[in-house]
Amino acid sequence: MSSSFRAPLVRPSNGIDFVALSKFVWRQKKLLLLVTLGCGLIAACYAFLVTPTYKVSAALRPAAINDLDALNRSEVYQLPPVDALLKVGAALESYDTRLAFFRANQKLFEPFVRPGQTLEQSFEAFNRDSIHLILPDTDKKDSLSAYVKLEMTYPKGIDGVAILNGFVDYAVRVERKQISADLDVIVKNRINELKGRFDSARSNYEVEKEAKIASLRENDALKRAQLQDELRALRSQLKALRNDRIAQLNEAIGIAKSLGIQKPTTPSSLGESRNAGANSVMRTEVNNQQVPLFFMGVEALNAELVALKQRKSDDFTDPRVAQIAKELQLLASNREVEVLNARENEDIFLAGVQPLRAEMARLSSLNIDMAGLKLVTVDQQALEPLVAASPNRLLVVLLGLLGGAVLALCIALLRSAIVASRDIIKERSPGSQVSRLNARGHIGELPDQQHSIQPIQK
The missing domain is CATH 3.30.1890.10 (FepE-like)
Structure with a gap:
């Protein structure tokens, strides 16, 4: 008796069977649930264990015209409100001003000081990461007015409100002192100039x-x-x-x-x-x-x-x-x-010095209350924040759950791909097909394959 046997033809699938894939993934629902809950738990631990970070801000706007009227009417120092705001903004952004405030209030900045770092190194980290100055966008035409905004981010345990408000007041005081010093110098220089002109007139009179x-x-x-x-x-x-x-x-x-x-x-x-x-x-x-x-x-x-x-x-x-x-x-x-x-008081005979004498008297009696000079208007003071700026615990937990679900799905798909690849390799092996036929005792259909049986001829 003679017989012949044709091996089954294996044809790869041209598409993905989403129904079978869904069933396979659903059979791993426990794995999906465990991975999703695990990632959510990790995210929750991070959200509740990490140190919260808070953000406060203060906004400054130009002062009213009458606040600077006494200074501008002196005819010695002209300072429009917008220029005063820019001066205060420059002081807020100045490295020297920030460092001076940092040194003058070391108790407030103790949490920023790291072991093994100098005071300047600790300040450098604070200046780079914690405090930022925001200026209006001059390109935008819909800006109602000029402003200067100062923002500060700080971890829990630091009095950020006191630091920011204190720094704004310190910058305003520094700029006020600078303006007062500039005014004194200008007045002294103007008086010296007038005295020089007066002395010149006196010399001319004596010569004449x-x-x-x-x-x-x-x-x-x-x-x-x-x-x-x-x-x-x-x-x-x-x-x-x-x-x-x-x-x-x-x-x-x-x-x-x-x-x-x-x-x-x-x-x-x-x-x-x-x-x-x-x-x-x-x-x-x-x-x-x-x-x-x-x-x-x-x-x-x-x-x-x-x-x-x-x-x-x-x-x-x-x-x-x-x-x-x-x-x-x-x-x-x-x-x-x-x-x-015989003239005793010759100054009264000087010609053309009456305006000089009047100006000298005016400048000598010039008295501007620099302590009460209002350079800017504090439009918004830093207030104690009600919630932390970061992390957003609810958002972190939701993102953790979403990430866990995606990770679990990827794991399930990866396992499905591995199992399918292993089955395909086994099915394509000839020894595997023969052993499967012998085990059954007859020729039957193989999964996902086509076969043909020919009669045995003697």
């Missing part, structure tokens, strides 16, 4: 005063020299005139002696004396010529000559000499120079 005194004295000296020259020339002239008069008198005396004129006479009288025999006649003489000097007679001429020779000074003969003496006496002392030298 000395120049005026020198000019007055120079004019007096020049006039005095001119008068003295005039006086000497006038006296020389008077002496020459006296000598000329003496010469004229001597000449006239000689003529009078030759004519026998002893007494003063006139030409008509002289003619009548020589014609004594004639009848007495009264004549009227009109003569516009000067009568010669010798008609004065010898006696009169000698008397004048003796007087002229005995004269010691001719000053009285010309009134100009007395006038010159008067002017020289007036020039002996210049009253204007004496008045200029």
Whole structure:
């Protein structure tokens, strides 16, 4: 008897049997439940055991115009509200300001200090991770106004509200002190500038005063020299005139002696004396010529000559000499120079310094209450948070359950794939098919396979 046997054909499936897969996964529902609950329990332990982290924030807005009116009306330091907000924001962001506040309040920051780290290293971690400054987006046109927001995240056990509010107050005080120092410096510089201009005006006045005194004295000296020259020339002239008069008198005396004129006479009288025999006649003489000097007679001429020779000074003969003496006496002392030298408070005579004096007085009496200067408006103070910012326990537990469910499903699918691969390998093995036929005693259908039986021919 002869026989023939055809091995079963194995054809791989072209798709996934989702029904069979679902049944396989459902048979592992206990594994799914255990893995999901385990992951949820792990997430719950994390959510309730990890240290909660809280977040607080404070918002600042520009101060009102009247809060800065006293400073701006001083005309020394101009500070619009927006600029004041930016200054405070710069102080809040300043590394030095934060470090100074950290050093000044070490008790508040004790939980941030780590063993083996310096104070600056601990502050660096706090400054990098815990506190952040938020500024408005200038590109957005719908922003109602400028603001500065400061946020801080901190773990449980730290007084974050006190730290944030204290830091805001500290930054405002620091900036207020800085503005006060700047104002003092500006006022002092302005006063020094005004004093310099005032001193310059005083120096100019003193120079002008000395120049005026020198000019007055120079004019007096020049006039005095001119008068003295005039006086000497006038006296020389008077002496020459006296000598000329003496010469004229001597000449006239000689003529009078030759004519026998002893007494003063006139030409008509002289003619009548020589014609004594004639009848007495009264004549009227009109003569516009000067009568010669010798008609004065010898006696009169000698008397004048003796007087002229005995004269010691001719000053009285010309009134100009007395006038010159008067002017020289007036020039002996210049009253204007004496008045200029006698001035005690010369500042009142300075020209053009009244505005400087008024400005100096205003700046010296400038009194701005810097302690009450309100630079910004605290729109929102840091308040004690009601719930922790992280972790969100409910969300963590839900995510843990969801992750556990996904992990359990992946495990189930992986087991299904492993089992299916193992079955396929066994079914494709020829020895496995023969042993399976022998065990059954007849040829039957194999799962998921097609087969054919041919009759045995003898």
